[in-house]
Amino acid sequence: MNNNLGSKIKELRIAENLTQERLAEELNVSFQSISRWENGISTPDISLIPVIARYFGVSTDYLFGLQDEESEITRSELEQKYLSYRKEGDLDEAYEVMLEARKMFPRDLHFCTNLAEVMDLFEGGNSAQVAAYTEQRFSEQIFSLCRRVVEESKDETDRSKALSMLCSYYMKAGNVSAAMKIADSMTDIMHSKEVLLGEVLSGEDKKKQLQENILTMADYISDTLVKIAFQKEYGFSASLSPEQKLEYVLSANTILTTIISDGNYLEYSRKLGWNYRRIAELYAMMDQKSKAMEYLLKAEEMAKVYDSIDKAVQRKFTSVFCDQVESDMSNNGKHFVGTETEMLSYRLGELSVYFGDDDQFKALQECIGGNNIVI
Template structure:
């Protein structure tokens, strides 16, 4: 697709300066007929003339040819949501080709590349060759890491590279990117809140504290689910981890506040109890998992509640807004696959309660085709 708008720009700028084609031709050193052909899109200026034209119109060469190498945050968000949407309606390969063209056009817009890396990471498993998509995403992350001068972009790229290495089954590569020392959490957020408080701006201080508590809460719940899996051979320890995690989640009503944070806890608990032979407890956790998926998940949006009543605006400011990073169709399928295809649950295939759970999750998938 031709996205060079040189002809329109030359004609527009020439009229704005109130000069004739002949006057422009005389300055550039070409014939009047040549300028006419440029404006009619019958031919293009020689590439060596572009600096002179841009200088004459007092604009950059990018502006002259109508090329915008960078996107705004809002434009990046729209692109993410657009591609996320069509991934559920168009053939994956078709979307992949369109995405590739967009990436090539904005290959120097590193915030855009980061978000497209996230997009690929969230939807790679629907591709005919998932590993190829993961490698594509990995190369994008590495480009940002190696080329960007923005420290925040570089940090985000490294984090994405680590995640991709893990998905690709390359933990040693991931470890090389990480500093193995575990440092105390940054006090920047607390300091910012204290600054606002000393300035008498209590509402801003409250908002900062709420955002911080919200993030720490979700991190605690999510990491506890992963932590518990390390104690699959220690029933007492794993049970205590899950108990405390679920108590905290219940206190803060995480199942309603952020259902995608509590679902992994229920899921991990179901696996652990199944491995440990506690089938009734495993089914109980699986039912909580299913109920949350069916009753609290859709339509998905990040939001606050009566306790976290100052964070909604902040959530809307996130890179892709307060929506899910993954296409809803993919989310529904993954909810079913996690239970149906996990070898840990294969021993439950004849259990009527397990069959009922699978049936309910299959209905959830069919609900949106």
């Protein structure tokens, strides 16, 4: 071992904005030890080398200045596994992958963000996930992870995600002033990075950014309309009549189908299908069973379309309004294991109270088949 090791430790410590005292505390050694390592007077005990490597999220070869891409390959593999499980809605496996990633790269702030993100999804998952969220005090862990990302990360995307989660958790805790402080610190929509890039870029890059902005805003508006109609936390659902809710959800789908005008909805086929089911439920509540069945059949079509998509293949949308935009199947909002058709089967069981022995409804149930969905 030579002073190259001490130089690397010093380089990593400074990059992380750590004092010698703080690093010593993290590694459970004296700060004099850190000083001696960095000055080449002594070297860490051999048993500490993997501990130091894991702490900084680098390979042991990197600490010794050797050419090694293993660390980056491993990071990439873990990220791809995480995104793959998110695409499939397998929150349990996505969570386990991020726990593994955090053990291997405890200083990697992007993995901190991913872990907080998937833990947050457990709150709306199946009964076992909700129980884990409560029993393992996920909210406190999410809060701690997000605070660390906000304070230490230089990646604006990760920081924005962390700030958004912090804002949400302050609201859940009743700390409105803290949530407002975060919200006020963020830039407004019209001066966001994406909007400014749409102005700055040129040629095909400009077109692609503008199309991404259009689809993102269509998605946001559509989601917000549905949340106003159905999400209790928004505070409007109880005061809206079924007719008013119907108008909100129909408008939400109209926005998406207008921008994705050619019917090649890709991941949005899932969102459209869920909205069609909501529309069917509202018509059923209004005792308009024929209209309800019309939209249940549309929901079935969208479920089959989504299930038929190979999630591993990278695709672009083909609508004239977004044909430069790449599909992102990991951003589909799915948080259960199983197919969309199975989930529709599960939801039909909930809707049976409105349809009773209706022959067309029973035929649809038989056509779709059973499910193994766990809620």
